Structures are given as C-alpha cells and as structure tokens.
Amino acid sequence: MSTTExxxxxxAKREPIFPRRVKGNFRTLKWWLMGLMLGIYYITPWIRWDxxxxxxxxAVLVDLGSRRFFFFMVEIWPxxxxxxxxxxxxxxxxxxxxxxxxxxxxxxxxxxxxxxxxLYILVERWVEGDRNARLRLHRQPWGAEKIRKNATKWLLWLxxxxxxxGAWVFYFTDAPTLLHDLATFSAHPVAYGxxxxxxxxxxxxxxxxxxxxxxxGCPWPRIQAAMMDEDTLTISYRDWRGEPRGKHHKGVEDxxxxxxxxxxxxxxxxxxxIDIRDGQQxxxxxxxxxxxxxxxxxxxxxxxxxxxxxxxxxxxxxxxxGSAPKSIWKHVFRPRTVVYTVIWAGVGVALLVALFxxxxxxxxxAPVRNPTHVVLANGSVRNAYDxxxxxxxxxxxxxxxxxxxxASISLTIEGVQGQLVTVGxxxxxxxxxxxxxxxxTPAAVAATSPVRVWVSVTGxxxxxYGDTVFNGRGE
Amino acid sequence: xxxPKKKSNxxxxxxxxxxxxxxxxxxxPRWWLWVFYLCILWSVVxxxxxxxxxxxxxxxxxxxxxxxxxxxxxxxxDADAANQVWYDRLMSTDLDAIxxxxxxxxxxxxxxxxxxxxxxxxxxxxxxxxLRAGSGFxxxxxxxxxxxxxxxxxxxxxxYGIRNEDFxxxxxxxxxxxxxxxxxxxxxxxQVVNHVLAISGQAHDAALAAAGAEVFDLNCxxxxxxxxSGDTFVGAPALNNAIWLYGGSEADxxxxxxxxxxxxxxxxxxxxxxxxxxxxxxxxxxxxxxx
Numbered sequence: 001m002s003t004t005e006x007x008x009x010x011x012a013k014r015e016p017i018f019p020r021r022v023k024g025n026f027r028t029l030k031w032w033l034m035g036l037m038l039g040i041y042y043i044t045p046w047i048r049w050d051x052x053x054x055x056x057x058x059a060v061l062v063d064l065g066s067r068r069f070f071f072f073m074v075e076i077w078p079x080x081x082x083x084x085x086x087x088x089x090x091x092x093x094x095x096x097x098x099x100x101x102x103x104x105x106x107x108x109x110x111x112x113x114x115x116x117x118x119l120y121i122l123v124e125r126w127v128e129g130d131r132n133a134r135l136r137l138h139r140q141p142w143g144a145e146k147i148r149k150n151a152t153k154w155l156l157w158l159x160x161x162x163x164x165x166g167a168w169v170f171y172f173t174d175a176p177t178l179l180h181d182l183a184t185f186s187a188h189p190v191a192y193g194x195x196x197x198x199x200x201x202x203x204x205x206x207x208x209x210x211x212x213x214x215x216x217g218c219p220w221p222r223i224q225a226a227m228m229d230e231d232t233l234t235i236s237y238r239d240w241r242g243e244p245r246g247k248h249h250k251g252v253e254d255x256x257x258x259x260x261x262x263x264x265x266x267x268x269x270x271x272x273x274i275d276i277r278d279g280q281q282x283x284x285x286x287x288x289x290x291x292x293x294x295x296x297x298x299x300x301x302x303x304x305x306x307x308x309x310x311x312x313x314x315x316x317x318x319x320x321x322g323s324a325p326k327s328i329w330k331h332v333f334r335p336r337t338v339v340y341t342v343i344w345a346g347v348g349v350a351l352l353v354a355l356f357x358x359x360x361x362x363x364x365x366a367p368v369r370n371p372t373h374v375v376l377a378n379g380s381v382r383n384a385y386d387x388x389x390x391x392x393x394x395x396x397x398x399x400x401x402x403x404x405x406x407a408s409i410s411l412t413i414e415g416v417q418g419q420l421v422t423v424g425x426x427x428x429x430x431x432x433x434x435x436x437x438x439x440x441t442p443a444a445v446a447a448t449s450p451v452r453v454w455v456s457v458t459g460x461x462x463x464x465y466g467d468t469v470f471n472g473r474g475e
Numbered sequence: 476x477x478x479p480k481k482k483s484n485x486x487x488x489x490x491x492x493x494x495x496x497x498x499x500x501x502x503x504p505r506w507w508l509w510v511f512y513l514c515i516l517w518s519v520v521x522x523x524x525x526x527x528x529x530x531x532x533x534x535x536x537x538x539x540x541x542x543x544x545x546x547x548x549x550x551x552x553d554a555d556a557a558n559q560v561w562y563d564r565l566m567s568t569d570l571d572a573i574x575x576x577x578x579x580x581x582x583x584x585x586x587x588x589x590x591x592x593x594x595x596x597x598x599x600x601x602x603x604x605x606l607r608a609g610s611g612f613x614x615x616x617x618x619x620x621x622x623x624x625x626x627x628x629x630x631x632x633x634x635y636g637i638r639n640e641d642f643x644x645x646x647x648x649x650x651x652x653x654x655x656x657x658x659x660x661x662x663x664x665x666q667v668v669n670h671v672l673a674i675s676g677q678a679h680d681a682a683l684a685a686a687g688a689e690v691f692d693l694n695c696x697x698x699x700x701x702x703x704s705g706d707t708f709v710g711a712p713a714l715n716n717a718i719w720l721y722g723g724s725e726a727d728x729x730x731x732x733x734x735x736x737x738x739x740x741x742x743x744x745x746x747x748x749x750x751x752x753x754x755x756x757x758x759x760x761x762x763x764x765x766x
Binding site: 370371375434 | 505600602619676713716717718761763
C-alpha cells in the first residue's frame with residue numbers, strides 16, 4: 001500500500017518531443033496558413049495610407065502617444081473606444097463559433113504559439129535533421145557536433161525572435177522612421193526594451209516551452225471544453241476499426257486483427273507528444289498531423305484512409321452501430337452555430353452602422369461647480385463650463401458655439417472674441433465657456449434650469465449639442 | 476515514450492485525524508520553495524543596502540545611503556531647472572503680451588493654478604470665489620476689482636499685498652468707522668444706508684434715501700465716487716452694483732458704515748519668485764474677470 005511507496009511526485013519532468021516530418025493535406029494547409037499569418041504580421045505595418053499632410057500615413061497604427069488608432073480609412077479616438085470593445089466582443093464570439101463548430105481549430109492552425117513553434121521546429125529539423133537524427137543528437141554527449149548544431153539552431157531561433165519583436169514595435173510608430181532609428185541606435189529605449197522582451201519570449205516559448213504553454217499556461221483549452229458538444233468536430237482514432245492493434249504479416253489475413261499496425265507514426269509526428277489513440281485529451285490541439293501520418297501508412301498497407309480523422313462524438317456511436325457518419329456540413333450548421341453566427345454578425349453590423357453614422361465633430365460639456373455661479377456687477381448670473389471640442393478631421397476647422405432657445409442667456413468664450421473657436425487638425429481643444437443670464441430672467445432667478453449648447457462647423461451641415469444645467473441664484 | 480509511474484491513489488497524510496477528516500501532507504512545489512528562499516536572501520541584501528531596521532533615533536541607513544527625502548529634493552531641483560527656461564520667458568515678456576503667446580500662457584496658467592492652490596485658496600477659495608458671498612474675501616471671478624483687474628494691477632497686489640506694513644508699496648485704503656467714532660448720527664447713518672440701497676437697485680425708503688444723498692456726498696463720495704461707482708486708485712469698492720464684499724443687505728451695509736472693514740492680504744515677494752507671481756497673476760486674470 002501507500003506506506004511502502006515513494007511519496008507522490010507533483011512535478012513531472014518534461015519529456016522532450018521530436019516531431020517527425022510528415023506530408024499530407026493538413027500539413028500543406030498548415031504551411032499555407034503559416035505563410036499567411038506570418039505575412040500579415042510582418043507586412044501590415046509597412047502598408048501606407050495617405051491621410052493628408054497633418055496625419056500619419058501608416059495604414060495600421062496604434063498611436064499611444066497622441067491616443068489615436070488608425071486602421072486604413074478608420075480613425076478611432078479614445079472616446080470611441082467602444083469600437084475596439086466591439087471588435088473584442090466579435091473576436092470572443094468568433095472563438096465561440098469556431099470552437100463549437102470546428103473544435104480547437106484556433107489552437108491547431110492559427111494560434112501564434114502554434115505558428116511560431118511550427119516555424120521553430122522547421123528550423124530545428126533543417127539544422128539537425130529529422131526525428132531520428134535529432135533523437136540521436138539529443139542522447140549523444142556534448143561534443144563539437146552537438147555544440148555546433150545547437151548553436152546554429154539557437155542563433156536562427158534568436159534571429160526569428162528578433163524579427164518577431166522587431167515587427168511588433170512597428171505597429172506603434174511610423175515604421176520606416178523607427179527602422180532607421182533602430183539601425184542607427186537612436187530609437188527610444190522602450191523600443192529596444194520591447195524588442196528584447198519579445199525576442200526572449202519568442203525564443204523561450206517557441207524553442208523550449210512549446211507544448212507546455214498550451215498544456216499548463218493557456219486558459220483557452222479549459223474554456224474550450226465548455227464550448228464543445230457532441231457535434232463539435234474533433235480528431236479521433238476509430239478504435240472500433242483499429243483495435244486490436246498489432247503487426248500485420250504479409251500474406252496472412254487475420255480477421256481478428258484491427259487496421260492499426262501500431263507503427264507509432266501518429267505519435268511520432270505529434271508536436272504535443274501525445275497518443276491520439278488514447279482518446280480525446282486536453283493536450284490535443286487538433287493540428288491534423290496525425291491524420292496525415294496515418295493516411296500515409298494506410299495507403300501503403302492498402303487499407304482505407306481515415307483511421308484517424310475529424311469526426312464528432314455522435315459519429316462514433318453511429319459508426320459503431322454500422323451507419324454512415326453525418327456530413328461535415330451537417331455538424332457545422334446546427335442551431336447553436338447559427339445563433340453564434342447571428343450574434344457575431346449582429347455586433348459586426350452594429351459596429352459598421354455606428355462607424356458610418358458617426359460625425360467628425362464631437363463635444364462634451366461639463367459645468368464648473370466651484371463655484372456653481374458668479375453674480376456680476378450688473379446683477380446678471382454667470383456660469384462657467386469646460387467644453388471639449390474634438391475636430392476629427394485632417395484640417396483645422398472653425399467651431400461655432402451657441403445656446404439654444406433662450407435669448408436671455410448669452411454665450412462668451414474665455415480669451416476669444418465672438419463665438420468662433422478654431423480647432424487644429426485631428427485635435428481636441430479644452431475651452432472655458434461662460435453662459436450669462438441677464439438679471440431677473442428666469443434662468444438667473446431659478447436654482448437650476450436646463451440649457452443646451454450647440455456646436456456647428458462653419459460651412460457644414462453636421463451639428464451636435466451638449467445638454468447641461470445652468471445654476472441661478474436660487475433665491 | 477516513457478509511461479508515467481502508476482500513481483498511488485492513497486496520498487500521504489499528516490497522520491492527524493479530526494472527526495475522520497485527515498490532512499494531506501503534500502510537498503510544497505519546488506519553484507515555490509525556491510522563490511521563498513530567494514525572497515529571504517533578498518531581504519538580507521536589502522537590509523545591507525537600504526535603510527531597514529528601526530533604531531532609537533532613526534533607522535539603519537544602509538550602505539547605499541539612500542534617502543527618499545534626498546530623492547525628492549533632487550526631483551524638485553530638476554523640475555525647477557526644467558522650468559527655468561519658462562520662468563525666464565515669463566519674466567522677459569511684457570505682462571499684457573503673455574496672453575498673446577498661447578504656449579507661454581498655458582505654462583503660466585498651469586503654474587499659476589498650482590501656486591494659487593497652495594498660497595491663495597485658503598482665503599479666496601479653491602474656486603477663487605472668495606469662499607462665499609459676503610465673506611470679506613474678494614471673489615476673483617466676477618467683474619469688480621477693488622484695486623483694478625489688469626495684469627499689472629493683479630501682479631502689484633500679489634507682490635505687495637493689502638494693508639501690509641512689510642512693504643511701503645503695499646496698497647492701503649482707509650474707511651472711517653462712522654458709527655463707532657460718532658462721525659455720523661444714527662439718523663444720518665439710516666439715511667445713507669438707504670441711499671446706498673437705492674443706488675444698488677434694492678428696496679429702500681425713498682424719503683430716507685433722498686436725505687441720504689447729501690450725507691453720501693459729504694462723507695462717502697470722495698472715495699466711492701459721487702455715483703458710488705468706486706475708485707480702484709484708493710481701493711474703494713463700487714456701491715452701485717450687485718457685488719458686495721461684506722454683504723449687501725440693509726443690516727450688512729449698516730454694520731459696515733458703523734464699524735468699517737479692513738481686509739488684509741500678505742505680500743508674496745518673500746514667498747514666491749517674481750515669475751511665480753506673474754504666473755499666478757496670469758491664472759487669476761483668466762478666471763473670468765480679467766480686464
């Protein structure tokens with residue numbers, strides 16, 4: 001019993017994984033997707049977009065310094081951050097949608113951890129050779145060859161990491177300028193620090209942590225379990241077809257023997273180091289490489305493909321009962337995924353409508369409350385307000401300020417003659433404004449009365465207003 | 476692939492049992508232990524380098540000689556040095572030209588606001604409204620100034636103060652205590668109070684007010700002006716409007732005529748540098764009443 005056993009170890013040492021090279025449809029798909037993802041990541045900050053002389057010409061730019069987010073023809077100001085919130089909601093619902101329909105398709109094909117690990121394994125294989133050569137190198141004692149190969153591999157990994165971190169910083173400032181500054185060692189320390197940090201994390205996550213990030217570090221695999229149901233596509237081993245597994249002998253047809261010849265091809269190609277034949281498990285990112293490996297073996301031994309394949313839990317019961325599995329489309333289009341799609345598209349349409357309906361002027365008005373009002377020499381009552389005027393346009397414009405529907409209240413602007421204020425291109429102006437109610441008028445006498453301040457732009461039809469209160473003497 | 480050792484389903488316990496409840500004796504995670512030991516080691520390093528142990532008079536000082544007070548002093552000196560270029564620009568710009576230079580005005584108003592909060596808000600209020608109507612502390616937001624509301628007037632007032640014996644240039648105003656010193660009879664005071672109520676547009680006794688006009692002419696007009704519009708040269712407030720430093724009711728006005736008020740204000744030459752005085756002047760000037 002337990003008293004005679006070693007105490008249970010809570011720490012499991014990592015077993016190194018040496019995925020074998022594999023060819024097949026899923027591998028080809030993954031190569032293309034990797035190219036697409038890396039291409040988007042590296043090229044995006046270099047796309048130019050002309051917005052006029054006073055504005056940055058980078059198509060995608062997160063300008064933290066002046067608090068602007070540029071995305072092609074769209075410019076988001078801080079007060080419009082709900083667009084970003086909306087995009088995050090879409091991203092979240094999109095993940096729900098994809099997970100409930102296609103399982104862990106994000107993990108297997110699109111997650112940066114997967115893409116960069118794939119790239120790092122590609123480099124590793126290129127330097128050290130395929131699985132068997134890498135295993136041999138791993139077991140052999142440190143010597144000239146092992147040092148040389150490891151050093152080459154680490155150097156290449158570091159360069160990829162450097163390019164990864166280096167591309168990241170270009171999203172936050174003008175890319176060509178920053179590249180020049182980086183090369184001449186005159187860039188801001190934050191840029192170098194960010195690159196150093198991301199180089200390190202890429203190097204460690206892609207080179208050494210790899211599948212442990214997914215298994216121990218990432219919360220998504222846990223959440224996904226709640227997203228899946230019996231119609232969700234996962235990768236499964238058809239054990240009713242494969243078992244009992246064992247070696248096949250040429251010319252001998254054993255009817256009790258399953259199709260699995262226990263060649264370990266599916267295990268050897270797995271980047272997560274698992275055996276898919278043990279059933280669905282947390283570590284499986286559904287990358288599909290075991291399907292490629294097994295199909296290749298089945299072709300060679302003359303058995304039908306898809307001993308390992310994409311299927312849903314309902315297919316298993318159907319197939320065991322001898323009937324045909326449901327088609328992929330029937331799994332994908334079911335009420336749950338349709339509901340997700342509708343919600344996802346609804347948020348998207350709402351965002352688009354909001355984007356097209358928004359005006360390129362904006363204002364907010366806040367009364368100054370210390371003091372609430374000032375009595376002037378002639379007995380009139382004056383209130384002060386802080387108005388924010390936003391000119392979300394690439395040229396300076398003149399904003400015209402008026403008070404609505406109350407002839408007894410006049411509007412004056414601190415430091416400005418008249419009622420016109422000039423706001424610079426793509427700028428926000430904080431302006432102190434006074435409303436004065438003549439002595440004895442209702443607004444001057446009442447404790448509070450509602451007022452509305454209108455802002456319009458000279459020569460344009462758009463106008464906006466802000467509602468606030470006017471504090472009178474209240475006597 | 477090495478298969479993991481078959482795990483025992485019977486984890487080790489401490490051997491204690493309370494009402495059949497046992498306590499697992501699992502080892503602490505190794506990373507946790509290492510972080511714990513590292514923290515202890517770090518604390519020893521910290522004691523040596525930085526002020527740490529409290530002693531009878533102060534704490535152990537640490538070999539680095541670190542002090543947060545010295546840090547703050549350096550930061551203040553740095554900030555002053557960084558502001559020096561602005562102070563120089565503020566001093567070399569004509570007082571009335573400051574508002575024409577938006578960059579300089581923004582600096583002056585912000586620096587002045589900080590000075591105001593620290594030095595002026597105790598009496599004039601954080602909102603510069605003189606705390607409340609009739610408090611005796613002038614409201615700096617409205618459009619009446621006892622000593623003038625131009626940049627030059629404001630800077631002079633801040634520099635030397637009001638009724639301040641430290642400075643010969645300090646502003647002085649005198650008002651006799653007409654009642655207490657028996658310069659006017661109670662009837663005359665009644666009359667002049669009603670006259671003041673009349674010229675400020677308040678309810679009054681017309682007969683008394685008419686008689687008060689003469690009393691006003693003889694006793695008050697020399698400073699407050701024949702029409703009661705005041706004189707910023709001698710610091711006499713206007714009486715023919717809605718703004719009252721000590722209250723505008725009949726009782727308030729009577730109290731002022733009887734006893735007079737002498738508000739004082741410190742001169743800030745000793746506390747602020749000339750650039751700070753100009754800055755606070757610029758701040759007050761743009762509060763809504765600047766002339």
